[in-house]
Amino acid sequence: xxxxxxxxxxxSLAWLAWWAAAHAGLLLVLVAFRWDEPLSSGLCxxxxxxxxxxxxxxxxxSWGNPWPVTIIAVGSxxxxxxxxxxxxxxxxxxxxxxxxxxxxxxxxxxxRQRPSLGCASMHADGFGFPSGHAVGVTTGFLLAALYxxxxxxxxxxxxxxxxxxxxxxxxxxxxxxxxxxxSVDVLAGxxxxxxxxxxxxxxxxxxxxRRSRRQVRLPPPNSADEPVA
Numbered sequence: 001x002x003x004x005x006x007x008x009x010x011x012s013l014a015w016l017a018w019w020a021a022a023h024a025g026l027l028l029v030l031v032a033f034r035w036d037e038p039l040s041s042g043l044c045x046x047x048x049x050x051x052x053x054x055x056x057x058x059x060x061x062s063w064g065n066p067w068p069v070t071i072i073a074v075g076s077x078x079x080x081x082x083x084x085x086x087x088x089x090x091x092x093x094x095x096x097x098x099x100x101x102x103x104x105x106x107x108x109x110x111x112r113q114r115p116s117l118g119c120a121s122m123h124a125d126g127f128g129f130p131s132g133h134a135v136g137v138t139t140g141f142l143l144a145a146l147y148x149x150x151x152x153x154x155x156x157x158x159x160x161x162x163x164x165x166x167x168x169x170x171x172x173x174x175x176x177x178x179x180x181x182x183s184v185d186v187l188a189g190x191x192x193x194x195x196x197x198x199x200x201x202x203x204x205x206x207x208x209x210r211r212s213r214r215q216v217r218l219p220p221p222n223s224a225d226e227p228v229a
Contacts, residue, residue: 013201015161016146020194027187036184037115044119044179054121054178061122061174063167064133069096069140076144091203092147099139099196103132103189112185120179131181131189134172138193141168143200150204 030036047053062068073096080089112129145164149157172190175181 013198016142016194016197016201019165020191020198023187023190023194027184027191030183030187036182040115040176040179040182041117041119043173043176043183044115044117044121047119047121047177047179057174057177058122060170061133061178064137064171064175066100066136069136072140072144073097076147080147088147088204091200092143095143095196095200095203096136096139099135099193100132102196103130103135103192106130106192107132114180114185115182117179122178122180124180128181129185129188130192131172131175131185133175133181134186134189135193137168137171138190139196139200141165141171142193142197146197146201147204 030039047057073093077089077092080086080092107127107129110129111127114124114126114128141164142161145160149160152160168190172186176183176186
């Protein structure tokens with residue numbers, strides 16, 4: 001029966017709400033004070049001063065490519081299938097794909113160009129807002145972590161969420177350090193991914209209501225059956 005337990009919605013959604021609120025606050029600050037381009041340029045310049053930093057960031061950003069994210073989604077879905085939880089497996093597969101599709105639609109609608117910085121360490125095609133890598137790792141890493149952490153003790157659950165959150169942050173922000181995205185692009189991608197995570201958490205928590213075909217009906221009380229005082 002432990003394999004059929006849904007995600008702990010109060011704990012997972014509370015954690016996700018704080019995470020999304022922090023990123024939304026940072027996004028508002030960058031937009032309000034127009035710090036997006038200076039911050040993006042500064043982070044990119046820091047990377048260009050060392051070859052080791054560039055190689056490390058390129059290795060990190062590769063984890064946001066489609067194949068690693070797909071492998072993580074398929075692996076978590078296989079785990080759900082091993083636990084005979086077909087609805088959870090479907091959510092773990094469909095949500096990352098839907099998030100990617102929605103990201104591409106927003107890109108085509110916004111048509112925001114990528115930064116053209118002399119310190120850029122790599123080249124990327126297409127529009128930049130929101131960051132596809134940020135959306136991918138947010139839904140891929142954190143969704144798998146939310147599913148796994150609901151089936152572990154609290155201490156282990158916290159470690160899983162922290163590890164997944166830190167990994168997703170490093171991969172997402174490596175795009176800014178490498179000069180292929182603005183900071184706002186990454187934050188918007190993370191928030192878009194967080195929205196899909198909330199949908200996934202609600203779906204994973206949902207318990208189907210099953211009505212028994214045979215309902216036991218108690219007979220009405222009969223005064224003849226009552227003991228005589």
